[in-house]
Amino acid sequence: xxxxxxxxxxxxxxxxxxxxxxxxxxxxxxxxxxxxxxxxxxxxxxxxxxxxxxxxxxxxxxxxxxxxxxxx
Numbered sequence: 001x002x003x004x005x006x007x008x009x010x011x012x013x014x015x016x017x018x019x020x021x022x023x024x025x026x027x028x029x030x031x032x033x034x035x036x037x038x039x040x041x042x043x044x045x046x047x048x049x050x051x052x053x054x055x056x057x058x059x060x061x062x063x064x065x066x067x068x069x070x071x072x
Contacts, residue, residue, distance in 0.1 A: 004062070005042050011035040012067055018045055018055045019063045025052030 007015065014035035018026050025048060026036060036053045039045040044059030055063070064070045 025054040
């Protein structure tokens with residue numbers, strides 16, 4: 001049974017870019033901001049004190065399993 005929230009293709013891409021950005025994070029005002037906000041609502045991203053989006057451990061795990069296709 002599928003028990004994870006579905007991610008649209010655009011949101012999977014935004015999650016991948018977010019994880020690639022590392023500790024620097026992604027700024028607001030980019031074209032993928034709606035996806036980053038959606039990811040934040042799902043717990044895969046958070047907004048740091050610097051006002052930038054950062055991947056959460058859950059987001060990193062989701063990227064490993066769904067985008068990189070690595071076993072956990």
